[in-house]
Each structure stands twice: as structure tokens, then as C-alpha cells.
Amino acid sequence: MKGYFRFITESNGFILLHILFIIAILFLLVTGSIFSYRNEVHITETQVEQIHVESLFQMSRLKYVKEQMQNEEILQTASYDFPNGDVDIRITHLSEAYRKLQFHINPSNQESLFTVNHVIKNEMFRE
Numbered sequence: 001m002k003g004y005f006r007f008i009t010e011s012n013g014f015i016l017l018h019i020l021f022i023i024a025i026l027f028l029l030v031t032g033s034i035f036s037y038r039n040e041v042h043i044t045e046t047q048v049e050q051i052h053v054e055s056l057f058q059m060s061r062l063k064y065v066k067e068q069m070q071n072e073e074i075l076q077t078a079s080y081d082f083p084n085g086d087v088d089i090r091i092t093h094l095s096e097a098y099r100k101l102q103f104h105i106n107p108s109n110q111e112s113l114f115t116v117n118h119v120i121k122n123e124m125f126r127e
Contacts, residue, residue: 049107049110052084052085052107053105053107053114053116055084056082056084056085056087056105056107057087057103057105057116057118059080059082059087060078060080060082060087060089060103060105061101061103061118061120063078063080064078064080064089064101065120065124065125068125069125074091074094074099075089075091076090076091077089077090077091083108084107084108085105085106085107085108085110086105086106086108087103087104087105087106088103088104088106089101089102089103089104090102090104092117096122097121097122098119098120098121098122099119099120099122100117100118100119101117101118101119101120102115102116102117102118103115103116103117103118
């Protein structure tokens with residue numbers, strides 16, 4: 001076996017092999033960090049969007065309850081405009097004990113529409 005692997009056994013080739021190995025590991029680490037950062041940015045944007053939708057839901061629910069307490073007849077539909085978006089509420093099921101409300105939430109600066117189904121007791125509207 002005469003010198004088939006001179007490029008590895010010679011000092012210049014041996015150093016080159018180690019450098020290539022270190023560069024490959026650094027490339028994998030940097031690439032992994034970039035993908036991880038992009039994923040974290042996407043998750044953060046999604047969580048902020050969820051907070052906006054949840055706040056719109058809570059504000060419209062509270063406003064609907066206040067309006068219903070002031071009115072004697074049952075509000076079948078309601079529509080609210082907030083600075084963060086628009087909310088439309090419809091009753092999908094009505095019984096003596098509860099109401100099933102459907103919230104259509106359209107946050108501003110977004111093209112998506114969210115639908116939330118919510119059951120609320122009728123006792124809440126009595127003072």
C-alpha cells in the first residue's frame with residue numbers, strides 16, 4: 001500500500017481535512033440557527049395574532065352582554081367595530097337555559113376570518 005492516501009497523511013492534507021470538517025460543522029450550526037430563528041419569528045407572529053383575536057372576542061362578548069341586559073328582547077345578531085378589527089355575532093341555538101353564539105372575528109390588517117362558538121347561560125342577562 002504505497003501512498004494511496006497521501007493527501008490525508010501529509011501535513012498539508014491533514015490540516016485541510018480538519019478545516020473542512022470544522023467548516024462543515026459551523027455551516028450546519030449557522031443554518032440550524034437561521035431556521036430556528038425563522039421558526040421563532042413565525043411562532044411569535046402567530047401568538048400576537050391569537051392575542052388580537054382573543055381580545056376582540058372578549059370585548060365583543062362583554063359588549064353583547066351589556067347590550068342584552070339593556071334590551072328586553074333577544075338580540076339575534078350584533079355587529080361591532082373596534083380599532084383592532086370587526087366582530088359579527090349571531091345566535092345559532094337558543095333554549096331556555098343557554099344561547100349558543102357564533103362570533104365571526106375579522107382582525108384589521110389581516111385577510112383571515114376567525115370563527116368562535118361560545119355558549120352563554122341566560123342567567124347572565126338577568127339582573
